[in-house]
Amino acid sequence: MALGDVVNDGLGGLSHNVITGRLEDLVNWSRSRSSWPATFGLACCAIEMMASGAAHYDIARFGMEVFRASPRQADIMIVAGRVSQKMAPVLRQVYDQMMEPKWVISMGVCASSGGMFNNYAIVQGVDQIVPVDVYAPGCPPTPETLIHAIETLHTKIEQGEIMRRRGQTGAGASIHVEEIPAGSVPVLLGRQPHD
Amino acid sequence: MTMIADEGAQELRPRSELTARELLREVGSVLRLSEAEAAKLGDLPEDPDEDQTMIINMGPSHPSTHGVLRLMLELQGETVLRCKPIIGYLHTGMEKTGEQLTFMQGGTNVTRMDYASPLNNELVFSMATEKLLGIDGDIPERAQWMRMLLSELNRMSSHLLFMATNGMDLGAVSMMIYGWREREEVLRFFQKVTGLRMNHNFVRPGGLAADLPPGWRDDVLRILDLLPERLEEYDILMTGQPIWRERLQGVGVITPNEALALGGTRPILRSTGVEWDLRRHDPYLRYDEVEFDIIVGSYGDAFDRYAIRLNEIRESMRIVRQILDRMPEGDYRIQDKKVTPPPRARIDESMEALIHHFKIFTEGFKVPEGEVYVAIESPRGEIGCYIASDGSPTPYRMHVRAPSFVNIQCLPHMMRGGLVADAVAVISSVDPVLGEVDR
Amino acid sequence: MTDTPEAQSEDATEEAEASISEPEMLGCPMTESRGQIVLHVARDRYVEVAKQLADEGYAMCVDLTAVDYLKHMDRELPTSVIGERFEIVVNLLDITHSRRIRLRTQVPEADATIATLFDLYPGTEAMEREVFDMFGISFEGHPDPSRILMPEDWNGYPLRKDFQVGTIPVQFKGAAS
Numbered sequence: 078m079a080l081g082d083v084v085n086d087g088l089g090g091l092s093h094n095v096i097t098g099r100l101e102d103l104v105n106w107s108r109s110r111s112s113w114p115a116t117f118g119l120a121c122c123a124i125e126m127m128a129s130g131a132a133h134y135d136i137a138r139f140g141m142e143v144f145r146a147s148p149r150q151a152d153i154m155i156v157a158g159r160v161s162q163k164m165a166p167v168l169r170q171v172y173d174q175m176m177e178p179k180w181v182i183s184m185g186v187c188a189s190s191g192g193m194f195n196n197y198a199i200v201q202g203v204d205q206i207v208p209v210d211v212y213a214p215g216c217p218p219t220p221e222t223l224i225h226a227i228e229t230l231h232t233k234i235e236q237g238e239i240m241r242r243r244g245q246t247g248a249g250a251s252i253h254v255e256e257i258p259a260g261s262v263p264v265l266l267g268r269q270p271h272d
Numbered sequence: 273m274t275m276i277a278d279e280g281a282q283e284l285r286p287r288s289e290l291t292a293r294e295l296l297r298e299v300g301s302v303l304r305l306s307e308a309e310a311a312k313l314g315d316l317p318e319d320p321d322e323d324q325t326m327i328i329n330m331g332p333s334h335p336s337t338h339g340v341l342r343l344m345l346e347l348q349g350e351t352v353l354r355c356k357p358i359i360g361y362l363h364t365g366m367e368k369t370g371e372q373l374t375f376m377q378g379g380t381n382v383t384r385m386d387y388a389s390p391l392n393n394e395l396v397f398s399m400a401t402e403k404l405l406g407i408d409g410d411i412p413e414r415a416q417w418m419r420m421l422l423s424e425l426n427r428m429s430s431h432l433l434f435m436a437t438n439g440m441d442l443g444a445v446s447m448m449i450y451g452w453r454e455r456e457e458v459l460r461f462f463q464k465v466t467g468l469r470m471n472h473n474f475v476r477p478g479g480l481a482a483d484l485p486p487g488w489r490d491d492v493l494r495i496l497d498l499l500p501e502r503l504e505e506y507d508i509l510m511t512g513q514p515i516w517r518e519r520l521q522g523v524g525v526i527t528p529n530e531a532l533a534l535g536g537t538r539p540i541l542r543s544t545g546v547e548w549d550l551r552r553h554d555p556y557l558r559y560d561e562v563e564f565d566i567i568v569g570s571y572g573d574a575f576d577r578y579a580i581r582l583n584e585i586r587e588s589m590r591i592v593r594q595i596l597d598r599m600p601e602g603d604y605r606i607q608d609k610k611v612t613p614p615p616r617a618r619i620d621e622s623m624e625a626l627i628h629h630f631k632i633f634t635e636g637f638k639v640p641e642g643e644v645y646v647a648i649e650s651p652r653g654e655i656g657c658y659i660a661s662d663g664s665p666t667p668y669r670m671h672v673r674a675p676s677f678v679n680i681q682c683l684p685h686m687m688r689g690g691l692v693a694d695a696v697a698v699i700s701s702v703d704p705v706l707g708e709v710d711r
Numbered sequence: 712m713t714d715t716p717e718a719q720s721e722d723a724t725e726e727a728e729a730s731i732s733e734p735e736m737l738g739c740p741m742t743e744s745r746g747q748i749v750l751h752v753a754r755d756r757y758v759e760v761a762k763q764l765a766d767e768g769y770a771m772c773v774d775l776t777a778v779d780y781l782k783h784m785d786r787e788l789p790t791s792v793i794g795e796r797f798e799i800v801v802n803l804l805d806i807t808h809s810r811r812i813r814l815r816t817q818v819p820e821a822d823a824t825i826a827t828l829f830d831l832y833p834g835t836e837a838m839e840r841e842v843f844d845m846f847g848i849s850f851e852g853h854p855d856p857s858r859i860l861m862p863e864d865w866n867g868y869p870l871r872k873d874f875q876v877g878t879i880p881v882q883f884k885g886a887a888s
Contacts, residue, residue: 117333119340120362120707121387121470124433128459128469131452146335161710163862164332164340164361171333193380197869197877198365198861217470360860367845368869368876403745532770532806535834546806553809641787644745645802645813647773656774658800662783673774673802681837710860 101237108152108178109235111140115151115175117168119158122185122217126157129220139227148174153230154207155223159187160200172207180234182226183209186216214256221257229254325353330695332361338437338699339706341680350691355684359677362710370670374636375401378667379473382657385672386708387470389430391422392650393672393708394475399556400646400657401477404639407608413558414602415479420557421492421595422465422474423648424588428499429458430651431581431588434703435506438578441700442519444510454502461491478612479605492596496589503585511579520575524686524698527572534685535678537653540702543569543576550649562594574701581651581703610637636665645673652676652703674708737763740789749813751792757816758826761801765831769803769812772832776800777818777842781872796820797848801828818848827853845870 118126129136136142145151148171160168172181183203186192189212191201203209210233213226229252331342340361346354370381382397383390402408436451459469464485466472474481510516526536528544541548549566551559567583569576605612613632614625639661647656653675660669679702686698734741737760739752752760778798780786788794795817803812818825827850828835839850840859847868849856858865867874 116335121384123339124387124470127448128452128456131456132449133453133456144335146333159362159364161361161363162865163363163860167332167340167361191879194364194366194369195876195878195881196365196369197875198363198368201879219469360858360862363860365869365876368874372876406745533833535771535773535832537771548806553806642744643749643778643800645747645774645811654773656802658774658776658802660778662786668783669778671774671776673776677837677841678834681834 105235105237109231112152112180112231112234113143113145113150114141114153114155115148115171116144116146117154117156117158117171119156119160119164120187122157122188125217125220126155126184126223129223134220134224136224136227139224139231141227148172149176151175152178153180153182153227155182155184156188156203156207156209157184159185159192159194160203160206161198162200165200165206168203169206180210180230181207182211182213182223182230184213184223184226185218186214189214192216210252212253214253219257222254225257226254332358338704339709341699341704341706341709343683343695343699345687345692345695347692350693352687352690352692352695355687355695357680357683359680359706359709362706364707364711366711367670367672370667372666374665375477375639375667376632376636378670379476380471382670382672383471383473384707385674385711386650386652386655386676386705388433388705389426389651390471391426391475392648392655394473395419395423396646396648396650396655396657396672397659397670398475398477399648400644400659401639403644403646404642404659404661405477405611406640407478407606407611410608411479411606412603413600415604415606416557417595417599418480418484418604419475420559420562421592421599422462422480423557424591424595425458425461425492425495427651428585428588428592429455429462431585432458434581434651435510435578437703438700439510441696442516444516447506447509450502450506450509454499457495457498461488461495464488464491476605478608479603483604489596492592496593496596499585499589503582506582511582517575519694519697520573520578520701522571522573522575523690523694524574524577524701525572526682526686530685531572531682534682536682537675537678538649538651539577539580539653540572540679540682541653542567542580544572545570550647550654554647556646556648561598562591564591574697577701577703584651638663638665639667643669647673650675652705652708653679655708672708672711674711676702676704676706677709677711680704680709740791742789744813747811747813749815751789752814752816754816754818754825757799757814758828758831761803761814761828761831764803764812764814767805768807769805771804771806772801772828772835772838773804773811774800774802775828775835775838775842777846777848777870779846779870779872792817797823797846799825799842799848823847824849824851826851829853844868847871 116126128134130142130144154172154175156168183189187194187199188203191199195201200206211226211230213222215222233252325346325348327344327346329342329344332340342358342361344356344358345352366381366385370378373381378397379394382393385393399408402411432451432454436448439447439451462472463469465488466474526540526544528546531541531544545568547566547568552566564587567580567587569580609628613629618625619629641661641663643658643660645656645658647654655675656673658671658673659667662668683698683702687695690698736750739750739756739760742749742751750760778800779796780794780798781796784794786794797818797820799816799818801814803814816825825848827839829839829852837859839853840855840857842848843850843856844858844860845868857863861869
């Protein structure tokens with residue numbers, strides 16, 4: 078695809094100055110590169126999420142520095158932190174207010190499965206309330222893990238796989254990523270046009 | 273139409289006429305509505321009369337980064353009359369979980385309460401356990417100094433978080449990025465020492481989990497060299513700037529009596545002029561051997577609280593420099609076989625060491641019966657741990673006195689009479705961490 | 712014990728020794744726990760003693776919490792204090808003299824109420840609500856007795872010893888089975 082030429086060589090790689098492609102691909106491409114997160118920063122993971130939005134682990138380079146407080150304007154809901162009994166209906170309400178297409182990243186073990194708090198007060202996994210697309214493990218996940226999760230989601234959005242999976246099961250994509258331990262230098266994940 | 277929230281809202285006497293106690297007693301400027309009643313109010317038609325007050329809801333999911341705090345504000349126009357903080361959206365049952373975990377594992381639980389300064393949580397839990405065990409006088413010198421070093425660095429990173437969020441709440445969004453840039457330096461050091469950037473579980477009963485790695489002095493010196501000039505930048509960006517001053521000066525004023533009555537500690541109490549710091553007046557670790565100043569405000573407003581925290585970073589740096597010079601050699605953990613597992617290398621050699629290690633980590637060590645309350649100075653106030661033990665390896669009752677839980681009670685008082693925009697500034701100046709509020 | 716005169720006089724001297732050796736403060740037995748002063752206050756004198764301490768200078772109530780001693784009823788207490796199921800623990804702080812004191816009050820399960828300290832220390836408002844939420848102990852005179860941490864329609868009092876933790880058995884995927 079001509080877009081691959083642009084990614085690899087910049088505009089000089091174009092053999093002609095008209096790019097053709099499918100509209101669906103273009104829409105997916107733009108969606109993946111400019112998805113705005115609705116933060117649901119609840120607990121310790123919220124601090125790491127803010128750290129990944131800060132200068133060192135900058136997720137602005139992936140188009141996500143704009144944390145929209147209003148769910149109407151957001152695409153990805155990053156559930157960062159433990160969800161308590163009182164918070165569960167609020168979570169569902171915010172999720173319902175988001176416009177399609179919307180995706181959910183469950184950040185941290187408390188959101189993914191209840192974490193170390195296997196008790197009366199914490200919902201054991203946010204997937205009991207909202208369909209989750211990517212689970213990022215860690216307590217809290219290092220910013221590298223979160224970026225890995227975001228990039229996985231972006232790749233899947235770009236390829237349209239997530240929409241397809243949703244259509245089949247009606248649930249989230251349920252992709253589990255591996256935890257990346259924190260390094261002293263941030264991991265720069267390159268954009269692979271074909272994963 | 274009778275509104276349940278009436279409670280004499282029109283007959284509020286002017287503040288100057290009341291003493292602190294009366295002010296708090298007279299319906300205490302706190303909205304006495306249950307959540308169910310407040311939900312019903314939303315269905316009532318709006319009265320076009322100007323004197324009608326309006327109750328609006330702020331949160332729990334709002335862009336201020338302090339977590340899931342919900343405020344119900346009773347407004348008259350733009351002025352806040354009353355405010356009720358509604359918490360519990362992050363209740364994790366940590367005190368119940370604490371009863372299931374052994375004393376060695378308790379640190380993992382407690383550290384997630386105040387997640388902005390996790391080492392302080394672990395420290396207070398470990399100190400309470402050590403007091404119950406009776407070994408609090410035998411902790412090696414190096415362990416105490418190391419604990420102090422980590423605690424002060426944590427204070428610095430927590431105050432940098434405060435400055436970042438305070439700046440962002442008030443509109444200086446670039447401060448968010450700067451604050452986090454500084455924090456990364458400190459977190460990188462923590463990662464080198466403890467293995468994790470946050471929620472370290474490093475301070476354990478008896479000492480610490482591991483020794484400081486070689487080369488730690490250079491890392492700390494690098495942090496200390498980097499920060500002062502950046503703090504100067506923040507002074508230029510914020511402290512002297514007229515907009516910043518306008519937004520913070522005179523906002524959220526509280527008097528010393530009110531602060532004492534409400535139980536507010538540290539930034540709230542010290543901004544009113546009361547000089548009370550547990551590190552000086554009730555010293556723990558080795559704080560009586562280092563020199564530092566206690567920073568005290570005079571007006572009790574949000575600007576004082578900001579200035580106190582900014583200067584506390586400087587004081588913490590001063591303490592860290594003294595620790596660097598005076599760190600003694602020695603054990604990082606008490607050599608008491610009951611509490612300390614054997615070194616890992618010995619497990620391969622000796623069966624007793626293996627059994628000892630196994631017992632400590634699975635069953636836990638038994639703590640004698642009794643109850644104790646230990647308090648230290650966390651960046652948010654006085655954090656205390658009350659443990660009641662019945663002789664078993666798990667605490668019978670573990671309760672943490674969270675400073676933010678009590679400081680939030682000061683919120684209605686500070687917001688009263690201010691504007692809605694000031695409400696955000698007030699919350700930000702109290703700097704609550706909802707993890708410890710709800711536990 | 713036997714009824715011999717020697718035994719009776721022994722009992723008498725034991726009682727006399729016991730009553731002499733038990734220190735008292737403000738009319739309540741005082742014990743020491745790991746170097747911290749603890750006052751065991753009777754429930755009906757609770758507010759009165761707190762008021763006296765507040766007048767003495769203990770200006771801040773640092774912490775108010777409760778303990779459910781259902782599984783540990785045989786805890787150590789002074790002889791004149793009968794242990795009940797619940798205990799309210801109050802920590803007070805005196806800033807001017809830099810000293811602390813702890814009050815422990817027994818609250819029976821059948822009548823789980825106690826007076827509120829809100830009038831003395833308004834800072835206990837949230838703490839008492841938390842105790843009510845977690846233990847079910849009501850505070851008379853509290854301006855807003857409602858749940859603070861759990862949802863308002865929650866049943867049960869989580870920190871009581873007979874309330875289950877609510878652990879869900881975990882099955883580890885990928886484990887060799």
